[in-house]
Amino acid sequence: MNPLGRKEQRMDLQDDGLGSSKTERRRSEIMRLLLETGTAQIKDLAQAMDVSLMTIHRDLNDLQDQGLVRRIRGAVSAEKSMLVESNYIYRARQHVDEKRRLARAAVNHVEPGNAVIWDDSSTTFHVCDFIEQVTPVTVITNALPVMERLRETTDVELIGLGGKFHRRYNGFFGLACENMIKTFHVDVALLSTTTIQGGSLYTQDEEVVRTKQSMMAIARKKILLVDESKFHFSALNYVADVAAFDVVLISRNVSPEILTQMRQARARLELV
Structure with a gap:
C-alpha cells in the first residue's frame, strides 16, 4: 500500500479562490510528509496529492531551488539535518x-x-x-x-x-x-x-x-x-x-x- 496515500492523511487541496493557492498548500503538504518520512517516491507523492507526475515535478523543482529537498532516482529525499533546518526556513517563506x-x-x-x-x-x-x-x-x-x-x-x-x-x-x-x-x-x-x-x-x-x-x-x-x-x-x-x-x-x-x-x-x- 502507498504509505503516503491513505485517504485520512490527505489535505483538502481544492482551490478556494482566496489568498493561499492550492499549489502553495500542496507544497506545504509535501514538506510536511517529507519531514515525517524523510524519503518518498515521486510517484507516491503524486498519488497522495492526487495530481499528475508533471505537477509534482514542478513542485519539487521549486522546493529544490529553495534548497529544501533533493531528488535521487525517482525519489525525493534529504539528510535529516537538512530536513530539520528546512522546516523553519520553509515556514518563514510562506504567506x-x-x-x-x-x-x-x-x-x-x-x-x-x-x-x-x-x-x-x-x-x-x-x-x-x-x-x-x-x-x-x-x-x-x-x-x-x-x-x-x-x-x-x-x-x-x-x-x-x-x-x-x-x-x-x-x-x-x-x-x-x-x-x-x-x-x-x-x-x-x-x-x-x-x-x-x-x-x-x-x-x-x-x-x-x-x-x-x-x-x-x-x-x-x-x-x-x-x-x-x-x-x-x-x-x-x-x-x-x-x-x-x-x-x-x-x-x-x-x-x-x-x-x-x-x-x-x-x-x-x-x-x-
Whole structure:
C-alpha cells in the first residue's frame, strides 16, 4: 500500500479562490510528509496529492531551488539535518504578506513600557519589523531569530529564554525554558499556532505545547495571530481554545465559513 496515500492523511487541496493557492498548500503538504518520512517516491507523492507526475515535478523543482529537498532516482529525499533546518526556513517563506499584516496589527495592542512575550512562530517573527513603533518595550522570547534580530535594537530590552535548542523550530524549549517563563508577568503575549480545528489550537510537538501554554499563563492580554494556512492541516496535541485569547488577529483571506465557525467558538476576531 502507498504509505503516503491513505485517504485520512490527505489535505483538502481544492482551490478556494482566496489568498493561499492550492499549489502553495500542496507544497506545504509535501514538506510536511517529507519531514515525517524523510524519503518518498515521486510517484507516491503524486498519488497522495492526487495530481499528475508533471505537477509534482514542478513542485519539487521549486522546493529544490529553495534548497529544501533533493531528488535521487525517482525519489525525493534529504539528510535529516537538512530536513530539520528546512522546516523553519520553509515556514518563514510562506504567506509573508499576510504575516506582515498580522504583525503590524499586533503592535497596535502593545504600548510603550509594556513587557511582551512572543513565541517561535514564523508569524510573530515579523513583529520585529514594527516593534520600534512602540518602544521602549521589554521583549521576552524563546525564538533565536527574534533574539538575533532585536539584540541591537534601540529601546528594546531583550530577554532570551534558554533551554534545549530545537533546530526544527529554531528556538529554545524544555523544562528550563518553561521554568524561566514562570518567573515573569507580562502585559502581552503574542502567539501563533500550527493549526486551528474546531475552535481549538493544535500543534505536533509536546514541548511546543507546554511553552505556548506557559506563555499564555503569565500574560495579562493574549493575542493570537492567524493566517489563512492555519486551517488546512491537522496536528496531534491540543494547546488552547480560541476563546482563551483576548483578541484573534485573523487574515482577511480566510473564508467566510471559517470566520463564522470561529465566531461560534467565541473567538474575538479582528480582521486584518
